[in-house]
Amino acid sequence: MVNTGDRPILWRRSARARRLSLRIDPVLRQAVVTCPLSLSLKRAEEFVSAHSVWIDEKLAALPAAPRLVPLQTVTLNDHEITLHHDPDQRRPALLEASRLTIGGAIDRFETRVLFFMKHQSAISLPPQLSQHAVTMGCHPTSVVCSNARTRWGSCARTGRIMLNWRLALMPRNVRDYVMIHELAHLTHFDHSLAFWRHVERFYPERRDAQNWLKKHGAGLLALG
Known part of the structure; x- marks a missing residue:
């Protein structure tokens, strides 16, 4: 996993992928980018940058996990x-x-x-x-x-x-x-x-x- 700015991003290369895809993993709380093998990382980073607002909104909207601290x-x-x-x-x-x-x-x-x-x-x-x-x-x-x-x-x-x-x-x-x-x-x-x-x-x-x-x-x- 690498970070684009403060955003946690998981990059995945896939031989079956025909195009770039982006989704949010609600459990790991990160964006998942799947790339075709032939696509450059630079192109993928540009794709993520173009969708940065969407990523931030989706991550912020995720429900918080129950806290396990004293008095909770x-x-x-x-x-x-x-x-x-x-x-x-x-x-x-x-x-x-x-x-x-x-x-x-x-x-x-x-x-x-x-x-x-x-x-x-x-x-x-x-x-x-x-x-x-x-x-x-x-x-x-x-x-x-x-x-x-x-x-x-x-x-x-x-x-x-x-x-x-x-x-x-x-x-x-x-x-x-x-x-x-x-x-x-x-x-x-x-x-x-x-x-x-x-x-x-x-x-x-x-x-x-x-x-x-x-x-x-x-x-x-x-x-x-």
């Missing part, structure tokens, strides 16, 4: 939790009611909060998915939590479902939609009209959930 409040499994730091606490993390206290050095604070949240997600998400599976009459072969940075869930042809641990940080109704979406792939392994009808049979307000993900999803994916 986060939502985990539908409960608001306030983060605290106690350097003398022996336990890495201690949850009491709505207070999560992190022990040890402050430079380990965010790492330990993330570890705690990932652990809680691994405990809470699979049972929630299983409840939806019973309602939908389907049978995933296994359920695991992942640290994916580009998707909220996935379903393999083997029936194995992966859920992004960050689902535990979003509203319950949006989390339900993602789970129902992945379970629906056990019946329709595509995104056909039949698939979406199947999703809407169990989650009629799917567009509301999709809009929430478009607005807030990038911020959550940038966390950790």
Whole structure:
């Protein structure tokens, strides 16, 4: 990655690219420029310079990632939790009611909060998915939590479902939609009209959930 001014730019050479393309990566929070092999870097830099205002506007519009600092409040499994730091606490993390206290050095604070949240997600998400599976009459072969940075869930042809641990940080109704979406792939392994009808049979307000993900999803994916 190189910088054009203060802008983070990722340059990519592609044998398949036929023209210059520019997009914003909302997770890595940088502009991505894909160039044909035959194109000079100078031409690509001129292209980026011509689109500098657009890049700045898009980067500025990205939702902020939740902050994991003392006294910050986060939502985990539908409960608001306030983060605290106690350097003398022996336990890495201690949850009491709505207070999560992190022990040890402050430079380990965010790492330990993330570890705690990932652990809680691994405990809470699979049972929630299983409840939806019973309602939908389907049978995933296994359920695991992942640290994916580009998707909220996935379903393999083997029936194995992966859920992004960050689902535990979003509203319950949006989390339900993602789970129902992945379970629906056990019946329709595509995104056909039949698939979406199947999703809407169990989650009629799917567009509301999709809009929430478009607005807030990038911020959550940038966390950790």
